Amino acid sequence: MKTELYAAASRGHKNHGWLDTYHTFSFATYYNPDRVHFGALRVINDDVVEAGQGFGTHPHDNMEIVSIPLYGDLEHRDSMGHTSVISAGEVQVMSAGTGLMHSEYNSSEDKPLNFLQIWVFPREQDVKPRYDQKSFDFIHDKGRFIPIVSPDSKDDSLWLNQDVWFSIATLDRDTELEYKIKKRGNGVFAMVIEGQFTVAGKNLNHRDGLGIWETSSVSVKANTDNARILIIDVPMKV
Incomplete structure (x- = not known):
């Protein structure tokens, strides 16, 4: 068995005012040649988004994206026609495939949002873009x-x-x-x-x-x- 510690304090960090973000792996202006990816795992961003703020419409392609709200409500819109709010206890997945546009906002006007956004390199390139989300009971479904x-x-x-x-x-x-x-x-x-x-x-x-x-x-x-x-x-x- 081999292991490597990624201490929370060693992550890349940037506070943009509306966004306070930590990067486990190199992302945006944070670059660490020893922290580019872990196998097919490319990104883990730990984002706190202020009330009413968010990421405007932007593109993705050939990346598998998982969003996990920890508290607050994440409003999602995309070029496939999906409009939804993902809350704590829910998980969102998106295959960007051949390309899509989407936006992500904190839908609350008075409470912050914290969510993990995780990117994984795809198994197959240029698949048809797709979106899904589902609720899970992480609070009461314990011990497994x-x-x-x-x-x-x-x-x-x-x-x-x-x-x-x-x-x-x-x-x-x-x-x-x-x-x-x-x-x-x-x-x-x-x-x-x-x-x-x-x-x-x-x-x-x-x-x-x-x-x-x-x-x-x-x-x-x-x-x-x-x-x-x-x-x-x-x-x-x-």
């Missing part, structure tokens, strides 16, 4: 890995154009789970959303990340109550 994204949707998860699996687990103190990697050759990127964990023997705090590869399973133990962790099971070769 809840599948939220997969390459086949067989477990009621959202489909993505890559051999990648996203899971979220909410655990109470001293609860320990074993995560089994879904595909040979994949690695795992774990990010603590809330609380504290020990993952693969490493202690992780709020928004710390850990890359893990050359193993078939990973141990995950909560060190606080209502601790929440995101697991991204991703190809290491792109």
Whole structure:
């Protein structure tokens, strides 16, 4: 087993006033040659958007995009005709494929929005763009890995154009789970959303990340109550 720590404090950071953003991997004006991607995982942005503010209409192509609101409401509009609001407990996926335009705003006029935006390199280029979203019960459905994204949707998860699996687990103190990697050759990127964990023997705090590869399973133990962790099971070769 090999591991690499991505401490929360080591992330790229930029406060634009309306947007306070942290970048786990190189993005926009933040560039670190040692933090460009983890296998097919290209971007994890931890964004806090002020009330009524957001990202104006902009293009994407040939990227798989996952948005996970942590608090607040994310308003989405795109060139495929979708208009929706994604709230905490919901997950949005989008295959940009041959190209699309979209915008993302905090739909509240008085409360901030915090969401994770995650980009994954696609398995196939130039697919037809697609969009989907779904609700999950991360608060009450505790003690297990809840599948939220997969390459086949067989477990009621959202489909993505890559051999990648996203899971979220909410655990109470001293609860320990074993995560089994879904595909040979994949690695795992774990990010603590809330609380504290020990993952693969490493202690992780709020928004710390850990890359893990050359193993078939990973141990995950909560060190606080209502601790929440995101697991991204991703190809290491792109």
